[in-house]
Amino acid sequence: MARKKAGLTSGDFARIALSLEGAEQGSHMGAVDFRVGGRIFATLASQAQGYGNLMLKPEHQAAFCDELPDVFVPIAGGWGRMGMTHIVLAKASEDVLRGALETAWRLRVETNARTRKKGTAKTPGRERKKQANRS
Numbered sequence: 433m434a435r436k437k438a439g440l441t442s443g444d445f446a447r448i449a450l451s452l453e454g455a456e457q458g459s460h461m462g463a464v465d466f467r468v469g470g471r472i473f474a475t476l477a478s479q480a481q482g483y484g485n486l487m488l489k490p491e492h493q494a495a496f497c498d499e500l501p502d503v504f505v506p507i508a509g510g511w512g513r514m515g516m517t518h519i520v521l522a523k524a525s526e527d528v529l530r531g532a533l534e535t536a537w538r539l540r541v542e543t544n545a546r547t548r549k550k551g552t553a554k555t556p557g558r559e560r561k562k563q564a565n566r567s
Contacts, residue, residue: 439521439522439523440521440522440524440525440526440529441521442464442476442479442484442521444521444526444529445474445476445479445484445519445521445529445533446464446466446476448526448529448530448533449466449473449474449533449537450466452468452533452534452537453468454468454469454541455467455468455473455537456468458472460472460475460477461477463475463476463477463479464476464477464479465477466533467540468537468540468541468544469540469541469544471540471543471544472487472540473486473487473533473536473537473539473540474486474487474533474536474537478507478518479521481518482520482521482522483505483518483519483520483521484518484519484521484529485507485516485517485518485519486516486517486518486519486532486533486535486536487515487516487536487539487540488515488516488517488535488536488539489515489539490513490514490515492515492535492539493506493512493515493516493517496517496532496535497517500528502520502523503519503520503523503524503528504517504518504519504520504532505517505518505520506518517532519532
């Protein structure tokens, strides 16, 4: 199989992000974002600088940045320390971008599932308290 050339665009980023199961395009603070289950996993907030942004965990960010430091860069400040990562689109191949977006998407799906389970477990207790207060 022939390798795809590097040098991607924000259009490539959007196309690949939207190809992931359940992914939808939205907007956050005037920037294009990509969500699954209503929660963001990637954005194009830095597309003017040539970046796509990925919501990763710090350990995933470290692995990507260590392996391809010219392609992956932590976002400056607190967001970067929490795992938010730039991908330099002009230096990324389609395979690398797809893998990174799939990682961000999978992390969001897993977090959504954990959050949903926690929320469901708490609801009956809250309902019991409401019912007890009505008595």
